Amino acid sequence: MEKSTFDIVVVGAGHAGIEAAWMVGNIGLKVALINLPGVQIAETPCNPAIGGVGKGQLVREIDAMGGLMGKITDLSAIHYKVLNESKGYAVQSTRVQVDKERYSVFAEKFLRENKNISIISAKVVKINYIAADCFEIRLENNDLISSKAAIVCTGTFLNGKLHIGAEQIPGGVFGCDRSDSLISICPVIEASKRFKTGTPARICKSSINWSKLEKQNSEPTAQNFHILHNDFERFNQQITCYLTRTNQRTMEIIRRNRNIAPLYNGQIKGIGPRYCPSIEDKAFRYQDRNEHHIFLEMEGHELDSVYPNGISTSLPKEVQNEFIHSIVGLEDAQILKYGYAVEYDVVDPTVLNFGLGHKDFHGLYFAGQINGTSGYEEAAAQGVISGINASLKILNKAPIIFSRNDCYLGVLIEDIITNDRDEPYRLFTARAENRLFIREDNTINRMHCYREKLGLHQDIDQFQNNYINYFNLLEEFAESYFFKSNDLIMHKFNNNGYGVIDARLSLSELLKRAHLDPVKTLSQEISDQLVKIDYKIIKSVAISQKYRGYITKANNEFENLNKLDALKINWKLIAENERISNECRQRIIKTKPESFSQLRRINGIRPATIAYVATMYN
Numbered sequence: 211m212e213k214s215t216f217d218i219v220v221v222g223a224g225h226a227g228i229e230a231a232w233m234v235g236n237i238g239l240k241v242a243l244i245n246l247p248g249v250q251i252a253e254t255p256c257n258p259a260i261g262g263v264g265k266g267q268l269v270r271e272i273d274a275m276g277g278l279m280g281k282i283t284d285l286s287a288i289h290y291k292v293l294n295e296s297k298g299y300a301v302q303s304t305r306v307q308v309d310k311e312r313y314s315v316f317a318e319k320f321l322r323e324n325k326n327i328s329i330i331s332a333k334v335v336k337i338n339y340i341a342a343d344c345f346e347i348r349l350e351n352n353d354l355i356s357s358k359a360a361i362v363c364t365g366t367f368l369n370g371k372l373h374i375g376a377e378q379i380p381g382g383v384f385g386c387d388r389s390d391s392l393i394s395i396c397p398v399i400e401a402s403k404r405f406k407t408g409t410p411a412r413i414c415k416s417s418i419n420w421s422k423l424e425k426q427n428s429e430p431t432a433q434n435f436h437i438l439h440n441d442f443e444r445f446n447q448q449i450t451c452y453l454t455r456t457n458q459r460t461m462e463i464i465r466r467n468r469n470i471a472p473l474y475n476g477q478i479k480g481i482g483p484r485y486c487p488s489i490e491d492k493a494f495r496y497q498d499r500n501e502h503h504i505f506l507e508m509e510g511h512e513l514d515s516v517y518p519n520g521i522s523t524s525l526p527k528e529v530q531n532e533f534i535h536s537i538v539g540l541e542d543a544q545i546l547k548y549g550y551a552v553e554y555d556v557v558d559p560t561v562l563n564f565g566l567g568h569k570d571f572h573g574l575y576f577a578g579q580i581n582g583t584s585g586y587e588e589a590a591a592q593g594v595i596s597g598i599n600a601s602l603k604i605l606n607k608a609p610i611i612f613s614r615n616d617c618y619l620g621v622l623i624e625d626i627i628t629n630d631r632d633e634p635y636r637l638f639t640a641r642a643e644n645r646l647f648i649r650e651d652n653t654i655n656r657m658h659c660y661r662e663k664l665g666l667h668q669d670i671d672q673f674q675n676n677y678i679n680y681f682n683l684l685e686e687f688a689e690s691y692f693f694k695s696n697d698l699i700m701h702k703f704n705n706n707g708y709g710v711i712d713a714r715l716s717l718s719e720l721l722k723r724a725h726l727d728p729v730k731t732l733s734q735e736i737s738d739q740l741v742k743i744d745y746k747i748i749k750s751v752a753i754s755q756k757y758r759g760y761i762t763k764a765n766n767e768f769e770n771l772n773k774l775d776a777l778k779i780n781w782k783l784i785a786e787n788e789r790i791s792n793e794c795r796q797r798i799i800k801t802k803p804e805s806f807s808q809l810r811r812i813n814g815i816r817p818a819t820i821a822y823v824a825t826m827y828n
Contacts, residue, residue: 214355215357216328220241220360223243225586225587226363226577227243227578234600237597237598240328242347242355242357243327244334246332253314255366263293264640264641266435268619271653275598278317281435281436284434286315288308288446289451290304290306291432300646302650309509312511332351333387334349345357359604360573361600363593365580365589366552368555369388370389370553371554392580399557406482408482412515427450433650447511449508452506454539454540455501457501464489464525468494478553479553488551522551557576559626562581562626565599567603573600573603583635583636591618614642615643616648616656617648618637629813642818646761647757647765651754654678661674677744677746684736684748685751688717688751695713695714722758728752728753729748732755736748781803791819793814794815
């Protein structure tokens with residue numbers, strides 16, 4: 211039996227665990243990152259994609275705080291897409307398909323290069339809380355590790371059980387061991403409930419008839435996540451994804467096998483994510499709809515496996531074979547690995563504070579899916595926050611509390627610790643009251659003040675300082691530079707499609723014109739001045755100018771929310787309003803709130819709904 215001592219121990223090396231260890235190591239403390247044997251570090255067991263609606267913003271915030279996710283994503287990226295591109299900049303989000311093998315390789319490489327991080331391959335059998343800020347971690351081989359703090363990031367491995375039809379297999383992901391139940395590992399904490407997630411079958415690339423499918427090309431104009439990378443540089447050859455669809459026959463096969471579907475015959479008890487439904491859920495929830503998109507996404511350059519995004523399932527193997535072969539392009543598909551569901555333990559996150567530390571057991575932190583969230587990005591974000599705050603506590607420094615008014619990190623944390631979740635939590639832009647301000651383009655502006663509190667002097671800090679200085683200069687230029695109406699300027703406005711100019715017009719006012727793209731317009735004007743400025747800064751200044759009036763109005767509405775609590779409301783009128791999501795309307799009908807205060811506190815009501823109702827009654 212060996213004994214060792216670290217400042218902090220991180221249990222689990224998934225997306226939450228690696229970010230927690232990375233932040234601890236960069237702050238300068240010694241950290242042990244314990245990974246279950248046979249499990250890849252930073253594995254992507256479901257869809258190997260990073261980002262998405264709301265999640266792209268979150269990845270950029272993780273990056274601005276010094277996290278790993280954005281950097282690793284760029285280095286392993288094989289397909290880029292900007293979501294909501296036809297909508298306003300505020301809700302546009304970047305989504306990147308990664309080579310899953312390279313993602314894990316880069317994650318481990320960076321972790322091992324940090325001299326403060328020790329990676330230990332072992333199974334944790336006990337987390338003993340000795341006293342406040344004093345822990346003893348026992349490994350399966352009886353080795354002991356002492357620490358001042360412990361961060362638990364066990365993901366879906368905590369008492370995990372896999373389901374493929376009637377088969378029930380202990381494990382966190384297919385082919386890997388699982389952790390024991392929470393109460394057996396950490397006796398001071400009990401799991402509050404079981405959640406469920408799932409994944410589709412993997413299909414052999416060479417068995418797909420690609421000629422029948424619609425191409426989805428990688429978008430060269432999507433920006434990289436990491437702020438120290440060139441915006442549009444690609445580190446790998448980009449691949450093409452493809453689109454196909456389910457059909458009537460597909461859905462009929464699934465519907466006639468309801469009695470042997472673990473999700474519907476009572477075999478699975480855990481609660482699954484509403485916003486990432488299995489193909490069984492789609493079949494039975496939407497009986498009148500037979501066509502659902504399936505995006506065929508490569509899992510890597512050297513891998514022969516394809517991820518069919520949209521048909522997550524736990525149906526028996528023979529049923530999976532049958533319904534997959536009914537899909538256009540997949541008639542002769544060879545299944546490399548069958549889809550499955552996994553049930554796992556989660557804690558009640560309401561026992562945690564804003565730093566993700568336990569309120570009663572000081573020094574004990576939880577991050578990732580164990581807190582009832584879904585998604586790699588949400589897990590990584592919690593890893594960053596727990597790693598930072600566990601470190602600051604040991605250093606006797608004040609915690610960093612992220613506000614929901616200026617970042618999705620704040621939205622995420624307040625949401626998950628305020629209510630015990632009745633389903634896995636997924637982040638959306640609609641969960642933020644201030645989403646016109648919380649955008650991808652202004653991430654550094656929003657997060658710089660938080661990063662500064664760490665007191666570090668790394669390359670990312672120098673970049674952010676320079677960025678803020680140049681941003682302020684360009685913003686001042688936009689507000690102080692005026693066009694005067696004369697023949698030359700009128701000719702320029704006509705050629706550029708700027709519209710009319712009657713007298714004097716500031717560049718800032720020009721950027722606000724509804725028919726103009728503010729980013730293209732400001733880029734053109736900067737080019738005309740023969741000045742070279744980082745595209746990130748141009749984009750952020752342009753969009754900030756465009757949205758300034760809306761943001762000011764939104765901030766005023768946000769500040770007025772607390773004054774509205776006493777208002778009486780007509781819940782029937784609200785429930786009939788089609789601008790409110792169906793999920794929120796269902797919860798309103800069930801609760802029948804009489805006041806605005808009661809509406810605000812209904813579990814699961816989106817902040818966007820609250821803000822809209824506030825506008826109705828203001």
